[in-house]
Amino acid sequence: MSSIKDVSRYANVSPSTVSRVLNGTAPVNAATKERVLKAVAHLNYKPNAFARGLVTNRSGGIGVIINEISSSFHSTLVQGIENVIEAAGMHLIVSSGHAKATRELKALNFISQRRPDAIIVRLETLSDDEILDWLEHENVQNIPVVLIGRFIPELADSCIHLDNELGGYLATQHLLATGHQKIAHISGPLLLKDSRDRLQGYRRGLEEVGLAYDESYVIEGQFTETSGQQAMQALLERNLNLDAIFVANDQMAVGAFHILRQAGIRIPEDISIIGFDDLLISRYLYPALSTIRQPLIAMGEAAAQVALRELHQKDIKVEQSFTPELIQRQSVATRH
Amino acid sequence: MSSIKDVSRYANVSPSTVSRVLNGTAPVNAATKERVLKAVAHLNYKPNAFARGLVTNRSGGIGVIINEISSSFHSTLVQGIENVIEAAGMHLIVSSGHAKATRELKALNFISQRRPDAIIVRLETLSDDEILDWLEHENVQNIPVVLIGRFIPELADSCIHLDNELGGYLATQHLLATGHQKIAHISGPLLLKDSRDRLQGYRRGLEEVGLAYDESYVIEGQFTETSGQQAMQALLERNLNLDAIFVANDQMAVGAFHILRQAGIRIPEDISIIGFDDLLISRYLYPALSTIRQPLIAMGEAAAQVALRELHQKDIKVEQSFTPELIQRQSVATRH
DNA sequence: CTTAACTATAAAAGCGATTGCGAAAAGAAA
DNA sequence: TTTCTTTTCGCAATCGCTTTTATAGTTAAG
Missing domain, CATH: 1.10.260.40 (lambda repressor-like DNA-binding domains)
Structure with a gap:
C-alpha cells in the first residue's frame, strides 16, 4: 500500500x-x-481516507437511519437518497431503527460516531422532544440532520414531509364520491403522527358529508402485511356490513386483500379498498390497488439535497413539502 | 468537540x-x-473515528454492493447482512451496481477507497475473470471480499451460492409431476450464471422425461416486473398453447400474472406458473405463487459471517452452499 | 538595473488517536 | 531494610494526509 x-x-x-x-x-x-x-x-x-478525514474533518459519508431496510417502503426511500448522494460522489452508511425508540436512539449515536458529514433519518418512534433533545445534547459534532416524514417546527428547514391528513381525506373523499357509505379504516400505529394524520383526514372526510365518526369502524395496524391480515380479520368479525375500507398503507392492504379473498368477499364488488403509498407492487395486485401516492423516490432525493445544502451552505431551493395524489385503479367500485 | x-x-x-x-x-x-x-x-x-482508523487501519465498516437497493430481492439480502454486521458493532456502507459492468467496477473502486474492513458484493454483470482481475490489481489494500450468488473456484472460501441448476430442475420437475407438458420458461438475463443455471435445470428436467428442449419455449427477461410483462406478452404471441410456465424469478412472475390476467387467461386453470426466490409478496399474490425458495436472509447472514471470519482469522464454520426448496402454493394446478 | 509582485514548490506543523518502551510505584521475598 | 517482581502509567513515536508559512526563481514595473 x-x-x-x-x-x-x-x-x-x-x-x-x-x-x-x-x-x-x-x-x-x-x-x-x-x-x-x-x-x-x-x-x-x-x-488514505482516514488520514484525509483526520485533517479535513469530512468523511464523504451520509448516515441513513430507517426502520427496516427490507421493507419496500423504506428501501425505495433509500433509493431516492442514494440517487443524489452517489451523484455527489459521497457514500451511504445505513442502519436500522427497527421501530423501537431505544433502537432508534442507539442507531443515532452509532451512526454519528462514524463521522458522517450529515445524517438523514426517518425516525418513527422517537418523539419530537426526544429528537430535539438528542440534537442538543448528543450531537456534539453538530452534524446536520435531515428528517423524513416528520415536521418539527423548530427544525422546519430540515424536514421533508407529506401532507398525510390531506392524503387520508383524499382517500375517504374518493370512497364517498364513488357512493360508499360504510367505510372502515385500518390505521397505522397510532403513536406515529403519520397514522394519526391519515386517520384525521379520514374523519374530516366523513364529517364533511355529515357522516358520524364511529370508533368501531377503525382498527389499528402496524404497517406490515401480517398486521393488515390481523386487522382485516378482526374487522370482519365485527360484522359491520362494510362497503369500503381505507387502509393506511399498501403493505397492510396486501394483507387485507388476502383475508378478504379467503373469506370469499370480492374486491371491489363487495368491498372497495384504497391504500396509501403506491408501492411498486400495488399496480400488480389483483385487482390493481387504488391508492394515495406518496412520491418516495422524490422525497428521498429531496432529503439528500437538503443534506447537501446544509453541508455546503449553499442557497439552493429544495421542495420539502409534498402533496399526496389519488391513484385510481381497480380496487374501488362505483356504487349507486 | x-x-x-x-x-x-x-x-x-x-x-x-x-x-x-x-x-x-x-x-x-x-x-x-x-x-x-x-x-x-x-x-x-x-x-475520533478518523484518528483511530489511521492507526488501527480499521473502520468498522463493511462495504456492500448490490444491484438496486429498492428491489425486494436485494434489500432482503441486505437485511440479512445487516442482522449480523450490526450485532458485531460494525456498520454498513452500501452502493448500487445498477446491473452494469462499468457501474459495478466503479462501485467496487468507490467502496474500497472508503476503507471498509471487508466488502460483500453481489456482482451481476462482471465476469469471473474481471472480478479476479480486480482483486489482483486494484484491491491494493487486500480487503477481504465475499461474493454472494456466485461460485468462483479460485475464491471458493468466500463464495455464498445457491444451486440454481437444482432450483430450475425442481421447478420443472414439479410442473411435469403435476401433469404439465407444454412448459415454457421465462429466463433471467442470460449473461448471468444464475439465469443460465436455472435454464439448464429446466432443460435437464425436460430431457429427463424424454421431452425435447425447444428454444421457442424459452424467452429472456431482465428479472424485473416490467420485463416479465414483456416476456409474457411475447410468449403469448407465439401461440404455443402452453399449459405451464417456469419464470426465473418472482418479480417477473408478478409481471407475467398481470399480462395473463389482462389476456383473460386463468391461473392455474389455463396456465400454471411457478416462480423463483420466494419473495415476501409471493404468498400474497392471487393466486398465491408456487415458487422455488431461496433463503435470502440466511444467505445475507452467511455472507456477513464469512466476512467477519476472514476479518478475525477465526476458524468458524459457515454454511456457504445453499439448497433451493420447492414451495407449493396455488399457482400450479394438477392436470390429468 | 533594481525592486516589487507573482508563481511554484518545499518544509514543517498538526489533525487525534494507538502502542511499544521504559520508569515509577507498590507489593513480595529475602 | 534491601532487592526483586509485578502492576500501572507516562512519554514519544507513528499513522498519512492537508495546509500554513517560507523561500527560491520569474516576470513585470519603475
Whole structure:
C-alpha cells in the first residue's frame, strides 16, 4: 500500500505538491502535475481516507437511519437518497431503527460516531422532544440532520414531509364520491403522527358529508402485511356490513386483500379498498390497488439535497413539502 | 468537540491511559479507570473515528454492493447482512451496481477507497475473470471480499451460492409431476450464471422425461416486473398453447400474472406458473405463487459471517452452499 | 538595473488517536 | 531494610494526509 510519500519520492516532488495535484487546491505547473499523475498511476496510489478525514474533518459519508431496510417502503426511500448522494460522489452508511425508540436512539449515536458529514433519518418512534433533545445534547459534532416524514417546527428547514391528513381525506373523499357509505379504516400505529394524520383526514372526510365518526369502524395496524391480515380479520368479525375500507398503507392492504379473498368477499364488488403509498407492487395486485401516492423516490432525493445544502451552505431551493395524489385503479367500485 | 487530551487533562492522566480504559487494551487501576470514565461522561467525549482508523487501519465498516437497493430481492439480502454486521458493532456502507459492468467496477473502486474492513458484493454483470482481475490489481489494500450468488473456484472460501441448476430442475420437475407438458420458461438475463443455471435445470428436467428442449419455449427477461410483462406478452404471441410456465424469478412472475390476467387467461386453470426466490409478496399474490425458495436472509447472514471470519482469522464454520426448496402454493394446478 | 509582485514548490506543523518502551510505584521475598 | 517482581502509567513515536508559512526563481514595473 503506497502512501503520498512514495508518490512524492517517485515524482521527485514534495508530498504537498502531490496533495495539491490530487485535490486541485493550488496551481501546479503542468509538467510537474503530469509527473505526479504518472507516479500515482504507476504506484496505484489511493489516498488514505482516514488520514484525509483526520485533517479535513469530512468523511464523504451520509448516515441513513430507517426502520427496516427490507421493507419496500423504506428501501425505495433509500433509493431516492442514494440517487443524489452517489451523484455527489459521497457514500451511504445505513442502519436500522427497527421501530423501537431505544433502537432508534442507539442507531443515532452509532451512526454519528462514524463521522458522517450529515445524517438523514426517518425516525418513527422517537418523539419530537426526544429528537430535539438528542440534537442538543448528543450531537456534539453538530452534524446536520435531515428528517423524513416528520415536521418539527423548530427544525422546519430540515424536514421533508407529506401532507398525510390531506392524503387520508383524499382517500375517504374518493370512497364517498364513488357512493360508499360504510367505510372502515385500518390505521397505522397510532403513536406515529403519520397514522394519526391519515386517520384525521379520514374523519374530516366523513364529517364533511355529515357522516358520524364511529370508533368501531377503525382498527389499528402496524404497517406490515401480517398486521393488515390481523386487522382485516378482526374487522370482519365485527360484522359491520362494510362497503369500503381505507387502509393506511399498501403493505397492510396486501394483507387485507388476502383475508378478504379467503373469506370469499370480492374486491371491489363487495368491498372497495384504497391504500396509501403506491408501492411498486400495488399496480400488480389483483385487482390493481387504488391508492394515495406518496412520491418516495422524490422525497428521498429531496432529503439528500437538503443534506447537501446544509453541508455546503449553499442557497439552493429544495421542495420539502409534498402533496399526496389519488391513484385510481381497480380496487374501488362505483356504487349507486 | 472534546478530544482525548481534554479527557486526559480532566482526569489527570495521560492520553494513553484514556485510550487503554476505553479499549480495554491494558489493565488500569480501578480508581483511575473510574476517574477516566467520569471525565468521558462529563465531557461527552466521542473518540475520533478518523484518528483511530489511521492507526488501527480499521473502520468498522463493511462495504456492500448490490444491484438496486429498492428491489425486494436485494434489500432482503441486505437485511440479512445487516442482522449480523450490526450485532458485531460494525456498520454498513452500501452502493448500487445498477446491473452494469462499468457501474459495478466503479462501485467496487468507490467502496474500497472508503476503507471498509471487508466488502460483500453481489456482482451481476462482471465476469469471473474481471472480478479476479480486480482483486489482483486494484484491491491494493487486500480487503477481504465475499461474493454472494456466485461460485468462483479460485475464491471458493468466500463464495455464498445457491444451486440454481437444482432450483430450475425442481421447478420443472414439479410442473411435469403435476401433469404439465407444454412448459415454457421465462429466463433471467442470460449473461448471468444464475439465469443460465436455472435454464439448464429446466432443460435437464425436460430431457429427463424424454421431452425435447425447444428454444421457442424459452424467452429472456431482465428479472424485473416490467420485463416479465414483456416476456409474457411475447410468449403469448407465439401461440404455443402452453399449459405451464417456469419464470426465473418472482418479480417477473408478478409481471407475467398481470399480462395473463389482462389476456383473460386463468391461473392455474389455463396456465400454471411457478416462480423463483420466494419473495415476501409471493404468498400474497392471487393466486398465491408456487415458487422455488431461496433463503435470502440466511444467505445475507452467511455472507456477513464469512466476512467477519476472514476479518478475525477465526476458524468458524459457515454454511456457504445453499439448497433451493420447492414451495407449493396455488399457482400450479394438477392436470390429468 | 533594481525592486516589487507573482508563481511554484518545499518544509514543517498538526489533525487525534494507538502502542511499544521504559520508569515509577507498590507489593513480595529475602 | 534491601532487592526483586509485578502492576500501572507516562512519554514519544507513528499513522498519512492537508495546509500554513517560507523561500527560491520569474516576470513585470519603475
